[in-house]
Amino acid sequence: VNDQELWELIRRGDAVAFDGFYRENAPRVQAFLRQFLASSQAAEDVTQEIFTRLWQRPNGFMAERGTLRAYLLGIARKRAAEWWRKEGPPSPEAMGDPGVASAENASLFNDALSRLRPEQRMLLWLREVEGQSYSELAQILNVPVGTVRSRLFAAREQLRRLWLSQKSSRQEEP
Amino acid sequence: MKCEEAAEFVSALCEGELIPPHAAEHIGECGRCHALLNQYVQIGAELRRMASVEMPQAVTAGVWRRKPWSFSTIWRKGWETMRIPKLVFATLVLATLALGSGLVLKRVRAQSGGPIIMLTLTPEGGRAMPCAISLTGSKLNLCRGVQMIKSAFLEYDVQALATESGRVQLGVRSALVRSTNGRFTEV
Numbered sequence: 001v002n003d004q005e006l007w008e009l010i011r012r013g014d015a016v017a018f019d020g021f022y023r024e025n026a027p028r029v030q031a032f033l034r035q036f037l038a039s040s041q042a043a044e045d046v047t048q049e050i051f052t053r054l055w056q057r058p059n060g061f062m063a064e065r066g067t068l069r070a071y072l073l074g075i076a077r078k079r080a081a082e083w084w085r086k087e088g089p090p091s092p093e094a095m096g097d098p099g100v101a102s103a104e105n106a107s108l109f110n111d112a113l114s115r116l117r118p119e120q121r122m123l124l125w126l127r128e129v130e131g132q133s134y135s136e137l138a139q140i141l142n143v144p145v146g147t148v149r150s151r152l153f154a155a156r157e158q159l160r161r162l163w164l165s166q167k168s169s170r171q172e173e174p
Numbered sequence: 175m176k177c178e179e180a181a182e183f184v185s186a187l188c189e190g191e192l193i194p195p196h197a198a199e200h201i202g203e204c205g206r207c208h209a210l211l212n213q214y215v216q217i218g219a220e221l222r223r224m225a226s227v228e229m230p231q232a233v234t235a236g237v238w239r240r241k242p243w244s245f246s247t248i249w250r251k252g253w254e255t256m257r258i259p260k261l262v263f264a265t266l267v268l269a270t271l272a273l274g275s276g277l278v279l280k281r282v283r284a285q286s287g288g289p290i291i292m293l294t295l296t297p298e299g300g301r302a303m304p305c306a307i308s309l310t311g312s313k314l315n316l317c318r319g320v321q322m323i324k325s326a327f328l329e330y331d332v333q334a335l336a337t338e339s340g341r342v343q344l345g346v347r348s349a350l351v352r353s354t355n356g357r358f359t360e361v
Contacts, residue, residue, distance in 0.1 A: 153185040
């Protein structure tokens with residue numbers, strides 16, 4: 001079934017269809033949220049809340065505006081922002097998982113990524129991992145397509161600089 | 175064209191886009207831009223590698239069927255009431271009153287005889303929360319909020335129950351709960 005047909009099934013309360021939708025997409029949403037919330041537990045809770053609400057009140061998706069996954073990731077982005085509004089502004093310590101970030105085996109890339117601004121990390125993740133198109137990103141982030149392009153460049157360049165800086169500082173260590 | 179000007183087009187190449195001919199020519203001849211392109215490609219690959227490691231193999235089945243979490247079903251305490259002298263509301267007053275349920279009233283502001291009171295509540299270990307309550311209408315006489323404290327959620331309701339001569343009667347209730355594997359338990 002295509003997105004529109006799947007959405008209609010969900011709207012009609014088809015539990016089998018929704019379960020398939022959930023199993024396919026919940027891991028992706030959870031991994032996405034894990035990058036922006038302060039803990040894995042928070043990412044799991046928010047993911048659960050998103051799917052529970054969607055099952056109870058399936059509305060808002062319009063196939064002509066983008067894919068169902070883009071719609072879902074847009075919801076996840078908003079819920080992550082709401083979570084931080086309730087929690088307070090993110091601190092650099094909270095954004096990364098300190099336990100993971102400081103572990104001996106943590107990669108330099110992970111460290112660099114955790115230092116990126118949350119919105120930049122979100123954008124790169126959606127593009128590189130989720131493969132969202134420019135127009136889908138524009139829909140998810142609620143910005144013009146041209147802005148997506150320039151922000152992607154800025155995020156990519158910032159991450160590159162952070163990564164190189166991590167590498168050089170590691171090399172300088174005795 | 176300078177490398178700094180070409181950098182955005184290098185990024186666009188990573189996106190699978192076509193770029194202007196003059197930018198393409200520069201990037202084709204410039205070792206520095208080539209290196210940049212390789213680094214951008216590496217970033218994408220590394221992100222996908224990381225995601226492959228972090229992506230949960232499975233999620234808890236059927237959690238979406240659960241009833242919505244409602245604090246109203248797990249209030250640790252019922253309504254507690256207290257009376258605040260209206261005198262306190264005459265001017266901006268700094269006061270500290272324990273409301274119970276782990277909430278402390280830090281600040282009260284209202285005009286004498288005015289229809290609105292402004293409260294500032296501070297839960298133990300949490301941050302201050304503003305709360306506006308109408309003393310005249312039944313629809314706006316409730317202030318409700320939620321705050322995350324450490325890894326638990328605190329939700330509170332404060333309601334103006336009655337105004338008497340010189341006093342306002344407030345109802346307060348709150349719950350502090352933690353989520354574990356999709357189940358909510360009181361802290």
